[in-house]
Each structure stands twice: as C-alpha cells, then as structure tokens.
Amino acid sequence: MTGTVLIVDDVATNRIVMKVKMASACYDTLQAGDGTSALALARSRRPDAILLDMNLPDLSGIEVCRQLKADPVTADIPVIIVTTSRDGAARRDALRAGADDFLSKPVRETILMARLRSLLRARQNEAELRLRDGTSRAFGLAEPGAAFTTQGTIALIAAQADTALAWRRALAPHVSDRLVMLRPAAALTATGPAPEVYLIAADLAHSGDGLRLMSELRSRGPSRHAAVCIVLPPAADGARADTTAAMALDLGAADLLPADFDPEETALRLTAQLERKRRADRLRDTVRSGLRMAVTDPLTGLYNRRYALPYLARMDERARQTGRSYAVMVLDLDRFKAVNDTFGHAAGDAVLAEVARRLLDNLRPVDLVARIGGEEFLVAMPDAHLATARAAAERLCRVVEAQPVTLPCGPDGPGGSVGVTVSIGLSIGGTGPADPPPGGPGLQGDPVAGVLGRADSALLAAKAAGRNKVTVALSAA
Template sequence: MSARVLVVDDVEPNVRLLEAKLQHEYYTVITSNSGEDAIAKANRDNPDVILLDVMMPGLDGFETCRRLKEDPATRHIPVVMVTALDQREDRVKGLAVGADDFLSKPIDDVTLFARVKSLARFKAVADELRLREAAGRRMGVIEGGSSRELGLNARILIVEDDPRRAARLKRTLEVEQRPMLMQDSNALGPMGQSTVELMIISASGTSFDGLRLAAHVRGQESTRSLPILAICEPEEKIKALRALEVGVNDFIYRPIDDDELLARTRTLIKRKRHIDQLRLTVDSSMELAVTDQLTGLHNRRYMETQLKALLARSSRGGPPVSVLIADIDHFKRVNDLFGHDAGDNVIREFAARLASNFRPRDLACRFGGEEFVVIMPETNANDANMIAERLRQSIEEAAFFIGASRDALDVTCSVGVAVANSAELDYETLLKRADEALYVAKRSGRNKVVSQAA
C-alpha cells in the first residue's frame, strides 16, 4: 500500500538513502533535517509514518517524539525511532516518550518495509474511525476523549512447538502481560479468541505451518482484527515478507532480544486497543444517532429510513405494512400542573409500555414530543387495530406514578392507524393517513383507536 513517510535525520546521506529505498516501493517521502522542522511538517502534511533519528543536534529524537505525542494534532501519527544497534537504553527511553516502534542501524530493508507497511495500515484504519468519531462529535453524540493506552496486562497466545523456546517466551512476557501457551495449533479452533489480544506464532514450527495458521486466523470473522507477531529465523527474510502478505502485523528475528519482544508486544496491543476503542465509540455514536435519549426508543430519523424500505418492498408485491401514531391525551396539563420532570417521567413510562405491547419484529419510535409511531411489518388492518387497542388499554388500565412522592396519575392515549397495501402509497401519505386517523380520535373524545385503510 502507498503511504506518506516523513524521514527525519540531520545527516543528508542517511536521508537520501532512506528516501530512495522508500520511493522505490512507491511511498511518498517527505524529508526533514531537524526536530523543529519535523514537527512543523507533521502538522502541515499529516504523514502516515514518521522515521525519526535519535541523535540530532538541538531538538533530539526523544524530545521531538515527546512533543509530537503530546500534541493532539499529531499524537495519532506512528513514530519509528531509528537507534544505533547496541543502544538498548534508547529503546526504553523512546517508549517512555511515546515511540511506536524501533529500527536499528544499519537498517535492514525487509524490516524497514515491514514496519512502515504495518504502521501505515494501522493509521489508515485509525484515520477512518477518527473521521467518523469527529462526525459524531459534531452531531453531539460523542463526548470526551479516549485515554492513552499503555498496552499492558493483555492475554497473549503463544503458538510454539519447541517447549524450551515456548517457556522462555512465556517467562519474558510474564513481566508485563498474561501469556499462555498453545503448543498444539490444531486446538485453536474451538477457543474463544475474543479474549486474546495478541497471537505470537513461530514461523519455523516443525509440527505446523505457522504462516498457514496466521492466514487461517486472519480469515476468520472472530479473529480478523487480532494482531499477530511472527517469529522468524534470521535467514528467513523471504518467509518474513510472505508473513506480511498473509496478514501478520509484525515479525521479530531470532535470537530474540527480551526488550525488543516486550516493546513490540506493547506496540501491537496498544494499536489493537486504540482501534477497538475507536470502533466502540463510533458504534456507540451510530446507536445514539438513531436513538431517542429520553426513552431509549428509536428516533424519527431511523423510523423514516426503515419505513421507506418496508414500503418499497410492499410496492413490489411484498406484504402490507401498518403504522400507528399514538398521542398522550392532555399531556400539556401534566407539564403545567406537575412540571416538566413529571412530564418526562410520563413519557418514559409510556415508552416502556409501548415497547412491551408489540411483537419483536415491530419497530417502536418516538416521533416527537408526546407522539409515538409503531411500524408493523406484514400486518393487515385487523391485526393492526387489535395491537393498537391493546396499547390503548395498557395505558388506561394502570396509573402512572410521578415525582418523588410517587403520586398516581391517570393517563390515556389516542391512536391513529393506517395500512399500506397499495403500490401508490408512499411514506408521507401513509403517515398522513395515520395522523388524520389520530386527529379523528382526538376530536371524537380521545382515548380511542381510529383506523384508515389505504
């Protein structure tokens, strides 16, 4: 996949070398020779990945990374810090300031492209979800922000058929995570993988094909978003590339450096939790966008969409569709005599009785104010009238209790019913018929059901 990569290094030959390598793989490259300039270009160009050298005069890589991660405008951009081969303390310091990954000099091409591709894929998904989240904020259905995730205490599944290697992996990871071993990869099928946040798979297993297992995991709906870290032998660069093609998120070579293993697991877990949180937020915002906040019923927007779809099916020869509009009688008196809090209590209780008096396939919505609509698919006029009458009786028969003193209040409702069984009947006409029937019920004394068939 193509992506924009910001390369930051004060040594010009290093910049040009990385630029040439990345452009050969069709990445768009932005270059910078200082920390201050890198921050400015990150804000201006919104790159997909930043390759940041640690040793620079003035603002070094650590301080540059810290500032990028503290700025809400750039904290979502993955940062890969480029360190010297033997400087393990740099990795620890880089994690402390928010680095997402590391590359060691001299940079191996396979590792370089693996890191860039993995992080660019992550940012593409995160950007899409962030855009939807931003839309939810503009609509007022999302509030607050997500906390920064540490990537610790995750359940990790280790698939390694060498008992000695598996035990060492488990001991290393137990410092920060909750690893568990699975030496028999065939046992993976019946497991509830939703409780696992990362899989570590040996690509050189003798009793199973690690890449085939990774492809299987990636192809299953329940594990499609589960991150996978592959462990490869140092001479298996072709296999490492193949692992990326089948869906592995990252790989690490043997002999495994404990600090690098911990850093990569933290990175993958942080990414997964961040994406999961964004998805949850977006899903919640979508639910809020079609839900009435006072009653928990669907709102008018959702009702219109569903009713139009049902009417379109009915116009093509499908089953009839019925709707009813129910209105609380003399609701203004409730607000005037008892206050708006009492009125809200009446509306909530009315909505609860409404929802409990219909079939699972029916759709109850708050139309606005004290008016409610119920869509009844595959329902003829007789059945619709019976359902409407059942609702009217449930409202009339039991008193409503309002206020802290739980005062009893008698409430009734009027209901208008309309049935669509004609290709000529559209959404507006059907609701108008139901509204006219409701008006007749109100005018003729309230607390009754009136029907208009198409």
C-alpha cells in the first residue's frame, strides 16, 4: 500500500531531509543525484511520484521533466518541481514540459503532502479509466494525442464582480477558451453543459465557502467531473493558509493559485486542466461505447445474442418471483438467402436493418429486441400473456410484409425494392414448472432453454406451414 517517491536533488542533505519527510507519511523513497540516473530509475522502478530539483549537474530539471513526459513508460508519473527560483519564464517552461506542480524551497510539508495525495489520486483515477490492461485502447479513442478544435469554457467565480473581471482581463490574452464570470448561486443553478474548469476564490462571502461551493459542484451531475482550481486568500497567517491549501487539495481541487497569480502561468495551468478533464471524459466515453459495442450488433443496432440470453434468464427469474408470465418470439426472415443471392449482400444488410427498425417501432419500450443469428431475431416481452403476445407477433408479421424494403443504389444503378416476410415462433414462459436443466449431471442448467426451445420448434412449424405466419408453441406445463 506504501507509495514510492523518487527524490532527485544533487545535494545529498536535501535528499535526506526529503526522505525523512516522506517516511513520516509512510512513503518509500528512491534517490538520484543527477538527471541521467533519475531518468533511468524512473524507467526501471516506476515510482508513484517524482520530486525534481530544478538545477542538476547534467541536465536541467525541465529537460528531465520533458524526457519523462515523452516516454510512454514514465509519462503518467506525476512530477513536482522543487525550486528556489521565482523566475516566471522558467516556471512556464516547466509547465510546458509537463510538470504537474512546483514547490518553493523551503518546502512546506503540509502542502507537499496534500499535493502528493492529490496527484496520486488523480493518477489512479485515470489509470482506472484506462483499466490498466489497455483493453480500452482497442476502441481507438483512449490515445492521448487526439486534437480538439472546439473551445472550452472556464468559469471565474470570485467574491467581487470586480475581481472576476480583473481575472478575465488578465487571462484573456493568454487563453483561447471561453472565460465566463459566474456568481456562486448561478454556478449551481445553470442549465446546459457545465464549464470544464472552474476558477474559484477560496473565500467568497465567508471564509472558506469557495471550498464548499467546490464540494457542491462535485456533488451535482453535470459539474461533478469538472476541474476546480482554487485561488487562495493572501497568505497573512502562514500556518492557516497552508491548512486551507491542503484542505482544498484533499477536497478535490485540481490546482491551487495564489491571490496575485501570474496570468500567463495560470493560463497554462488552466489549459492543462482543461486537457486533462477532456481526456478523462474521452476515457469515460470509451468505456461506455466499448461496453455498448460488446453487446450490440453493429449492422442493426439491436442487442446481440450475448446480451439477450442472460437478459432472458433474468426475465424468467423475475417472472417466477412475481407470478407474471412473459413471452418469447423467435423470428426468422423468410427466404433471406434468395435476397442475398439475387440482390447482393448490401441489399441483404439493408433488409436486416429495415426489419430491425420495424420490429422496434412496433413493440413496447420494455420489450427486448435482439439479433441472435444471421437472419434470426429474438423478442422478449415481460409481463405478457398469450393473447397480447400473439397479437403483437401478428402485428409484426403484417408490418414486415406491408411495405417492400427499399434497396440501396448499387454499382449497376438504382436499387429498387424487395418484399420480405418473417415467420415467428411464440412461446410463453414463467408460468409452468421451471424448465429442467438440459444435459446430464455436472452441466450448468440453462433456465430458459425450454422456453427458447419451444419457440424454436414453433418457428419451424410456422416455416413448414408456409411461412409469413405466427405459430404458438404448446405450453410446457
């Protein structure tokens, strides 16, 4: 559970002082005295965070940071640059090189520890979204490089309208995203998409209520994943200011800024937060669309067999609990092979997609429609009696037959259209005794094999009886 921190400093005493601080917070440490060995250690040991002195004998801290962030093996390790310098240009270079934060020497321990916690948390959130094993990369969306052209929105929330206006004036020349001044209540009641980033004063009407506003934003749906940067009050009382800063980080602030922040540096920090927020959103979308891909049929958009069968098993279970029956239809397109052979596969695909649409349009929202084979569909209707289900099945036969399917234009000219029909086998589940598990002992029983099997047999009967009709299976009871 212990985290490991790599301390990079050419002065041995500094490294020892830092090591003691780290040990008191139960971190293990690694040490490097120059940039080259720091890079090697970072690669081989993959620490959880790196504390990097700006001035090293061989490489500059900025160069080390750049190389760490350019190497896929080390790119996601948070880097905190430790420096005595107040040189704005150097700080901006470090941010551009990908540094996650600076701390001035002498380092204030409360803030250092809170910052470490915050960076470790952020990194783990991201790692979790990536699912560590890289599976999500399969969907081609999770790569960091995606370029964005749309403008983002950064909300500015200060105690006084004057202050917010001053922030906007100062930041505008350095930021290409929208800067919006908001009052606290408006931030909570606004409708529409939330800003990606909030810049909030720690003290608004009362001391610390900017932190509470951050907590409120993080509890409300649209803004919960926004990045919040807190502008600290002028540091009158050092210890109290440190406590506020640490608290802000522990409450989830993505970054801290002094009251007299440097606009150019702040613009870099806000933009970095915006990018990070968008990357996380993208990862969340990836997970969602990846899961959807796993259970849907790309051609028709219907659920696939993998989704449908467990779903049906749960429907059966629920029906037995509630005593309400459900209906299962197995539908098969009649003479589909002829469509493919005569008009080609593109036409066959168009027929499948159109039939899927007609099925969906003519069933209840609670009904499940799935494509379970090449030209075979499944419909499962919860809380349905035989009469209802039979009427629904007959309606489906009619709406598929009623209008020929328009075919896409092919290389040989316009597509024309083709008439199609479906045969349907219908069975009712959840009423009789539970179906016996198929197969011998030791085989896992499939609770819906019976109802599905009966629907299959009924489908065969419908085909044998001339197609384009509904046949009802004999009850299992």
